[in-house]
Amino acid sequence: MKLFLILGALASISILGSGCSSQTLSSKDKNVDLSKYRTYKWISESDADYLNLHNPNYKFPVAYMTVERKPAFEEKVRARVEEDLDNRGFTEATTESPDFYVTYYGKAQDQNWVTSWSGRTPNIADVPIVIFPDLNPSQARNHIDGTVYLVFYDARTKKAAWTGKFRNDDFGPNINDTEIATAVDDLVSAFQSAA
Numbered sequence: 001m002k003l004f005l006i007l008g009a010l011a012s013i014s015i016l017g018s019g020c021s022s023q024t025l026s027s028k029d030k031n032v033d034l035s036k037y038r039t040y041k042w043i044s045e046s047d048a049d050y051l052n053l054h055n056p057n058y059k060f061p062v063a064y065m066t067v068e069r070k071p072a073f074e075e076k077v078r079a080r081v082e083e084d085l086d087n088r089g090f091t092e093a094t095t096e097s098p099d100f101y102v103t104y105y106g107k108a109q110d111q112n113w114v115t116s117w118s119g120r121t122p123n124i125a126d127v128p129i130v131i132f133p134d135l136n137p138s139q140a141r142n143h144i145d146g147t148v149y150l151v152f153y154d155a156r157t158k159k160a161a162w163t164g165k166f167r168n169d170d171f172g173p174n175i176n177d178t179e180i181a182t183a184v185d186d187l188v189s190a191f192q193s194a195a
Contacts, residue, residue, distance in 0.1 A: 026164040029133040034195035041098035048117040062122040084188035101153040150187040
C-alpha cells in the first residue's frame with residue numbers, strides 16, 4: 001500500500017536561473033518507518049542484484065528495459081544528495097549494512113533512463129516499475145519525460161520505501177548545476193518531512 005503525499009503546493013515554482021516550472025511530489029510505503037533510517041548506501045550493480053531490481057516479484061507480466069549510468073550526471077546528483085543527507089544527520093555506510101539504499105532515475109525526451117546502476121529491469125509504459133513503492137503501475141503510467149526520481153530502498157524489505165519526483169521541463173543533457181541542486185534539495189526535504 002502507498003500513502004501518496006503531496007508535499008508543498010502544487011503551484012509551480014521557479015527554478016533559479018531557468019524560468020521553467022517544476023513541482024515536487026512523493027510517495028512512500030506506509031509499512032516502513034522512515035524515521036528509523038540513519039545510514040545509507042548508493043546502489044551499485046551488485047546492490048541492484050541484492051535488491052532484486054532486475055527481477056522483482058511483480059504479479060503481472062511486463063517488458064524489460066535497460067537502465068544505464070551517465071557518470072557526469074551521476075557525479076553531480078550524487079554529490080548533492082550526499083551533502084543534503086549528511087547535513088540532515090544521515091551517514092553513508094562504508095562497512096556495515098545500511099538502513100536504506102539510494103539511487104535516482106531520470107529520463108529526458110528521446111534519451112535512455114539513467115541511474116546509479118546499469119542493467120535490465122521490468123517496465124510499464126517505458127518506465128522502470130522498481131521506482132515506485134508497491135511497484136505501483138499507475139505511477140508509472142503518469143510519468144512525463146523530464147522527471148527526476150530520487151528513490152530510497154529499504155534494506156530490510158528490499159523494496160522502494162520512499163520515492164520523490166521532481167518535474168523540470170529542462171531536464172536533459174544540458175541540465176545545469178543550479179537546477180540539480182534545487183531538485184535534490186527539494187526532494188531530500190520532502191523525504192525528511194515524510195520520515
